[in-house]
Amino acid sequence: MLxxxxxxxxxxxxxxxxxxxxxxxxxxxxxxSRRHGLKVPHGCYYLVDAGxxxxxGFLAPFRGQRYHLNEWRQGYQPSSPQEFANASAPPIANMACHGS
Known part of the structure; x- marks a missing residue:
């Protein structure tokens, strides 16, 4: 299910x-690809997980970088611009991708 x-x-x-x-x-x-399938509004993105x-229209976290919420809750600080970007998006992406 999606x-x-x-x-x-x-x-x-x-x-x-x-x-x-x-x-x-x-x-x-x-x-x-379906006739009445998923459409992304022009200029917008859906946040997706690393899968x-x-x-x-779809924005995934940087691969090979930390992005799980539990890592940020443990006090881990980003060590690269990519990890900082991943740390900024998880609360939103977690809502959109939970259970994937």
Whole structure:
């Protein structure tokens, strides 16, 4: 299942029907290729987790850098610009990607 929601946790898209183990990217490609599938408003991005790649309309954290919320809660300080960017986005991305 793929669920997409706004920052205030309102679902704007749900794609049920995927069972078992399947790559996140495959489900996303299916969602955006459907006739009435997932549409990203022009100039906007959906925050996704590291299981996805950066592409038009989707913004993933920097790979190979820390981005999990529990690491920041333990007092870890970013050691690179990429980690700083990842540390800035997790509260929002966690809402959007929980359970992926």
């Amino acid at each position: 669920g997409v929601c706004t920052p205030d946790m309102q679902f704007v898209y749900v794609l049920p029907g995927w069972e078992g183990s399947v790559a996140d990217g495959r489900v996303l490609r299916d969602a955006i 996805y790649t950066n592409c038009e």
